[in-house]
Amino acid sequence: MSFKIVVLAKQVPDTRNVGKDAMKADGTVNRGALPAIFNPEDLQALEQALMVKDQVEDAEIIILTMGPPRAVEIIREALYRGATSGYLITDRKFAGSDTLATSYTLALAVKKIQPHLVIAGRQAIDGDTAQVGPQIAQKLGIPQVTYTEQILDVNLDELKIRRRLERGVEVVKCKTPLLITVHSSAAECRPRNAKLLMKYKHARSVSELQEESKDYTEMMTNKPYLRLEEWSVADLGADEEALGLSGSPTKVKKIENVVLAKKESVNLTTEDKDIDYLMKELIDSHVIG
């Protein structure tokens, strides 16, 4: 029996090099101005999966990504690095999902695959909530190990994992199936492999095939692994009320641009006068009080 791993990955706007036009006037992210990238911690999650695949004979890595049709690029990027296959979860009805609706949808998709292990990045750089992974584990009723830095040992029944916590590391063991979220201190993902890139560069999603000017019929027949499947609301058998905007209780009240006034850091000692200064600063800026 093969060891099945699902990696959850998200295409996000690259918020690391933000230029002037990164935000629209209404305070929302201007996705057009930022390149779409593989969420960095999800890429690290993929590396953890690939390291398991290096060790365990007959392991299979399935990428799940939810987003608009162009998010299929994430699946190709994962295939170039050694993933086995992937599904794009895409449907207009998913639009506007918050973390609750997203985790509902992804949990349904994971259930269809029945993996031993689900790996996700801790959080995505566009929302920074770190909620989706834990919510999926909760919905599936499986244990979760957050802040994973490295999978130390793996077999079909159990994993040994090192977690990176605020004040040190913790090593835990956990029975499969389980979900882990990967911390940014984990290993960086390996590069794209030249042979895999040449093998999978023609991989196309069903929507892309409909739009291609070139005829891919023969290629898809000869090389079925190049067809990337899409899952819609109907494919997942989802309850439409729990999806998209209607399934998302989170309402954004207000977004503001925060411009940091002070550029330099201040070094404080443990002397009373410094602590007084710090408290005043925190109260003035409404962090406390």
Next chain:
Amino acid sequence: MENFYKDNPGLKFHLQHPLMEKIIRLKENNFADKDKYDYAFQDFEDALDSYDKVLEIVGEICAETIGPNAEAVDQEGPKLINNEVVYAPGTKENHETLTKAGLIGMSLPREYGGLNFAMVPYVMAAELVSRADAGFANIWGLQDCAETLHEFASDELKKEFLPRFNKGATAAMDLTEPDAGSDLQAVQLKATFDEQKQQWYLNGVKRFITNGDADISLVLARTEPGTSDGRGLSLFVYDRKDKALTVRRIENKLGIKGSPTCELVFKNAPAKLVGQRKMGLIKYVMSLMNSARLGVGAQSVGIAEAAYREALKYAHEREQFGKPIIGYPAVYEMLSVMRAKIDATRSLLYETARYVDVYKAYSFIQEERKLEPEERKDAKHHTRVSDALTPLLKLFASEYCNEIASDALQVHGGTGYMKDFPVERLFRDARITNIYEGTSQLQVVAAIRAVGNGTYLNLIREYEQNHVKPEFEYLQHNLKELTDLYEKMANQVLEGKNNELLDFHARRLVEMAGYIIMGYLLLQDTHKDEEYRKSTEIFIRKAHTECASRAEFIKSFDEDKLGTYKISWE
């Protein structure tokens, strides 16, 4: 993400050269692998697209991993621990990353786990890696040894060794010895055949061996006792697993410090004969050296590109007398001449790679079927021009690399002399390029043949036929004048029938040919892309003055004056 391939449009420009279609068709043997390997190319467009995408991977690894590691690697260097060469941590990471990306054994056929890439994209990868870290480029570039095994070893050896490259095996070519540097005919390391065990054994010392403790080593050794020249030498492959080699020491070098240069002692080291006895130096090593020279050409262009970029950045940022120094003629002239030299040598680099590609592809086709007369003629032509362009490239690229690195340091002023900026490392790394794989002086010895037999002149006359836009005709006219001058000077020296005088003027003549050839190559580039216009004008202006001064020297010199230069030493 930074990417050394994407930020340098010059590479893609050369990748799209019209000759690539012919090269790819020959290399892919009309796409015979199409249905055999899931990553094989379907057609020309697919191949070119794959080259481009794979070079993007190389460019990303260079910018994100190899480049950032270069400073630490330079400082830490490799260490000798328990008779084993241990790479600096950055070197190890670089090698592992490239292995995971499948970028070792790029030019090997797919049946041996390679990518079956043509020389052009492979040389581009070498240029990129060199720009990131020239020392590391040697370790990576020694995959050239795979190419030599592929060309000359038996099927049995190929099956044993070649598939290991793509999995990350490192390689070395063990040629030089304490008393055999430039003069490889003097190699002494002894190979003896044990009849009982039916096994060759190596005994002796090798010196200045790059990556000497590699997994797979090609070793030049004397198989014919009593001989003292190149005809007594054969080539062997030694496997590190046999542990019959002592690394005496790692040299402490001026530059390329990340690359271990070793002194090795072979003690009854079992080895396998590559190809035929006695062909070691005269055929196999000559071929290996030609690849290595092309590699040093790529390395030189890579270092020069890195140095130019450092200088350009600094000249923008550094303000003196109230404005950035790039605004002063003395500085901007240096920078634009650097740019022109890089554009010229890069153009020569890929022109050479294209010729090598065509002749190599024919030589492999020849193993499977007889070539048609037309093909034979074409193959011969490409072999001849490759042999002429390779030493010319090595000569110019490495000398320019030194000039550019030195000028880049100069642009930095006093700061450049400190260890605070990468330019000092580039300056040190550049210094080896015109020494190893044959010094500049030896490149001239190889290149002067192409002056004597007219190969350069014929090639130049071929370039003359190319169409140029009316606005560039004056440049073409200029080059024609220089060609006449070159022809006249070459004839004058050759007709003198004085070998010593020919040797004395050899560099001047070879360089004149080089200026004209690179001038034409740039002119062709400008014809396709106006981006090269400035470099072309600058370079041809330079070609003009450089050729004129050399011609002036030759004209005003007669053989009696040789004595003025001879120095006696007591």
